[in-house]
Every structure is written in C-alpha cells, then in structure tokens.
Amino acid sequence: MTIPKESILLVDDEEAIRCILTKGLSMRGYHCDEAEDGEQALAKLEVNPSDLVILDINMPGRPGSEVLPDITSRFPETAVVMASGVTDNMVIAQCIKDGAKDYIAKPFRFEQVLQSVNGALDKRRLELEIQRYFQEMGRKAGEQPLEPRKLFLGAIETLVNTLEAGDRYTNGHSHNVAEISLSIGRQMGLAPETLEDLRWAALLHDVGKIAVDPDILNKPAELTSSEYRHIMTHAVVGPSLVKPFVNNNVVEIISHHHDHYDGGGHNQTIRGKNIPLGARIVAVADAFQAMISDRPYRRAMSRHDALDELLWYSGSQFDPIVANVLINAVRQQQVQARMADNISQN
Incomplete structure (x- = not known):
C-alpha cells in the first residue's frame, strides 16, 4: 500500500x-x-x-x-x-x-x-500527534473535575520523563532546572501564581527537542553553525506544542529561554528587561544545570567553575541580578555544607 x-x-x-x-x-x-x-x-x-x-x-x-x-x-x-x-x-x-x-x-x-x-x-506531524495526546489527557481530566490541573501536570511530567529517559546525559534535566528556577523565584519574592507559571515553563522548556534530530542532539563534538540552528528550533517548536494547553506567560518563557540579556542570542528580537523575567530565570537555571552535568562532548564542570562562568557572562548572556541570586545561594549552600562537615568531624 x-x-x-x-x-x-x-x-x-x-x-x-x-x-x-x-x-x-x-x-x-x-x-x-x-x-x-x-x-x-x-x-x-x-x-x-x-x-x-x-x-x-x-x-x-x-x-x-x-x-x-x-x-x-x-x-x-x-x-x-x-x-x-x-x-x-x-x-x-x-x-x-x-x-x-x-x-x-x-x-x-x-x-x-x-x-x-x-x-x-x-x-507538523509530531505537533499534531502531541496535541492529540494532550487533548485526550484534557478530556480525561475533564471527566474528573476535582483535580484536572494535577492530572494534566502529570501528563506533562510523563512526556518530559519519556523524552529524557533514553539519554543518560539529560535524564532528569528539566526537573532539576524547574527546582533551581523555583528556588531563584522564591528568593526573588515572586508570587505563588508566578512561581506556578515558572515551574511549568521550566519543566517544559526543552519539550521542543522532540523534533530535533537525535544524532545532532547527542553529537560528541562541536556543532556546525547549521546544526546549532537546527537545535535552536526547539525554542520555536516547544511553544507551538504547548500553546493550546498553558497560559501565555508559560509560552513566552519557553519562547525566550535562550535569549541573551544583551540581545546577542539566536534570532533574538528583544533584550534586557524586555525579556520575560521567567525566561531570564530559566536561562540561568538551565545553563547552570547543563554546566554541572556530563554531556557527550565534555565532562561536567565543578560547581565552582560553573559559578565562575555565570559570573563571567553576567550582564551579557545572563541577567546579572538573576545570576547573582543563584551564585549567592549556591555559595551559601557550600559554606553550610563545609560547616556541617566540620561539626560532624569534631
């Protein structure tokens, strides 16, 4: 046939x-x-x-x-x-x-x-398939009106887990980025509803990679310019996948999570504080989590080196205020960990 x-x-x-x-x-x-x-x-x-x-x-x-x-x-x-x-x-x-x-x-x-x-x-075929999946989950959630958001979030988490489970380098990445993003958001005093949007966006920020060629995504060498452009399409595909099912704040965060604070990102149209705050937070959390994790082309950085990278690119790639919040939080955790070690040894 x-x-x-x-x-x-x-x-x-x-x-x-x-x-x-x-x-x-x-x-x-x-x-x-x-x-x-x-x-x-x-x-x-x-x-x-x-x-x-x-x-x-x-x-x-x-x-x-x-x-x-x-x-x-x-x-x-x-x-x-x-x-x-x-x-x-x-x-x-x-x-x-x-x-x-x-x-x-x-x-x-x-x-x-x-x-x-x-x-x-x-x-297109992939987006339609995923939209049908979400619509079916939404229909099932509608049959149980007491907890529709919980059911829908569960469906999203299942999808993200499925995407990452087959790759030891990214397994758990989106959940870790969500936790780091929420930690930054809480320290910045964001309202509960804003934190909820931030959680969803961080959890879904890489969902568009389902449409990226896995051979390019897992390439154990430096990417060519065309390969880099191909990978960056995930920041366009992702929002189009989830747009029917989440609010516009979440869509905008996912759309702009690779924007550079100084405007120097790929196909970027806005800069500075015009970039949604949630996107600036996810950008820092995503970069930090990626740096301290193994990748096909490099070993994980130490937390110390990753913080130095955040500091170096603060004001250019990253919002300096957001970066400083994470840097201070991680350093404080390190100090507390050393103090706990000293107490346990005495």
Missing part, C-alpha cells in the same frame, strides 16, 4: 519559481498547488487547506510576513516555510515567532528546499 504524500501550496509572485518548485516537488510525490499572492493563497486554503505552504516574504501587495499570521491563526494545522531573496534577520526572526517552521533563501538549491519541506512536515 502506498502512503499518499502531503499537499503543498507554493505562494510566489514569480511564475518561474512556482513552476520549478511544483515540478521538483511533484516528482517527489507531493501534491502541489500554486498562488501568486497572499490573498489568492488564503482563498485557496479556505477551499482546500494544505499541509504545507511555502510563502515568499517579498511580494507585491501584502508581503508574506503579513500574510503568515493569517495562515497560522486560521489554519493552525498547516505548516509554513518562508522564502526570500533578501536576508533580513529581524524579519526572519519575527516570522519564526509568528509560527513559520523554517526559512529558505533564494536562489534555491532544490536539496535545501526538499530538506526544509521534509523537516517542516515532520514537525
């Missing part, structure tokens, strides 16, 4: 580009349709929603970057890949934030297009 390929809508004002892509993708078994502008694309999607849209950013009339939010809001099960001959990192970053699964640059290499299409469709 032959499994039918997905449908793709190609949106570009240049007919030659549409024809080339249609021919190449059709030869790979995909069902292709074409639109010459955003309005025509939306009209076609209303009649026959596609699995994937390749959307040109720079078109006459409404640019693709303006059409994108309409597609993602009206057709949430349709994946979108943006395309452009002009590289504008701010526009690309905004498109990714608005729900685009990937970006390809013109002039195209067909292998690049095919890789992007396959990757975007893989993410």
